[in-house]
Amino acid sequence: MKKTNTATLKKGLAQMLKGGVIMDVVNPQQAIIAEKAGAVSVMALERVPSDIRKDGGVARMSDPKMIREIQAVVSIPVMAKVRIGHFVEAQILEALEVDYIDESEVLTPADEKFHIDKSKFKIPFVCGATNLGEALRRISEGAAMIRTKGEAGTGNVVEAVKHIRTINEEIAKLQKMNEAQIKKYAREIRVAPELVKEVKKLGRLPVVNFAAGGVATPADAALLMQLGCDGVFVGSGIFKSSQPEKMAKAIVEATMNFDKPEILARVSEGLGEAMKGLEIATLETKLATRGW
């Protein structure tokens, strides 16, 4: 009997992307550039996060026409974003047969109480997290892949670093807990003790965990890989740089060779200007605080 949409298949696709770079693209031309540069997948969206910041207003799911056009020109998986809690946008993306749905804080949240019940969908979901509790709540809801939230659209990697370090530290603490402490911790973070025990046993999240939010250079990507991320999402960092093709290739090569400084030095040469960054303290809107 053929089984489809199982947890194994949902998590499995993310496993195939490990060690790779997923790039934000806003049109088919960018999608082709991303694929040629070695992206393992593209995230189709109408505006990259830095433009969403600049333009203000409500940010929503992209036009299905634009998503279809991108699906038509690349052979790698295509992901797309929905607003937190907006399960109808997710139904629409499922009808489009996108390969992964990102329930994303980069868009304006649609529900202040509930994230999407992701287990009801056939398409796998990726969700952002700033700490272990948040990651496990998303996994309990059916997320098959996790990414750090970082602070999207800033070109500033500091928040992504904070999030992966927090998750790592919390997993390390968890390893020392006894049965009673695990129960208490599971209650605190509002997830089933079985899931917490699984993380303790594995010493890592039970799904693939990518870095995201503020990655602007090959060195940023390698930093997050050295901190233990399984791969990297790059949003504004590529197409807001002065030489997108070169930057895209360099970040791909850096992600693959994250532990080889001599290769990192070579690929970091002559990339022109990286995207202009923002200081986190001066931001009016902190996207990472969306979702809970």
Added chain:
Amino acid sequence: MAGKRIGILAIHGSVVEHAESLRRLNFTPVEIRAAKDLETVYGLILPGGESTTIGDLAQQFGLREAIVNFAKSGKTIYGTCAGLILLARYGLLDVKIDRNAYGRQIHSFEVDLEIPALGKKSFNGIFIRAPKILSAAKSVEILAQFEDSPILVKQGNIWGGSFHPELTDDLRIHKLIFGGK
């Protein structure tokens, strides 16, 4: 004692999963990122991932030629999913392939496979955006089929499969190909 060294092309994809399968069979997995890494291994796995990406990067890093030479030296190579596509593209496996013929992620599937070479017990075949083998030359041995298409094939020292045994706990395919405890 650590066992024989088997390489895994480590551009991206299911590298750690194959490494775990090999370790459990008492092999020493070796990540291959440059041509010289191939000098010390006696077999090679091309893992699952995105074939467009892996193919382009392998070419760029001079790995394509190294893999072809490795095959010509008679050493065993096993490609899964994207790896199968590369073997066909490099002319190492005489099969015709339709990439993503089984459809997008929503059509990915698991199914119990009958693989005579593994005995009676079925094998959990995990197909993720899998490539389809449309046809195979006469010199290609077909070890298993699903819905009339070959899914596990062998041509001399080269093995290819469209599914992911590295995502299961079942070591029988790795064992069939590389031996081990």
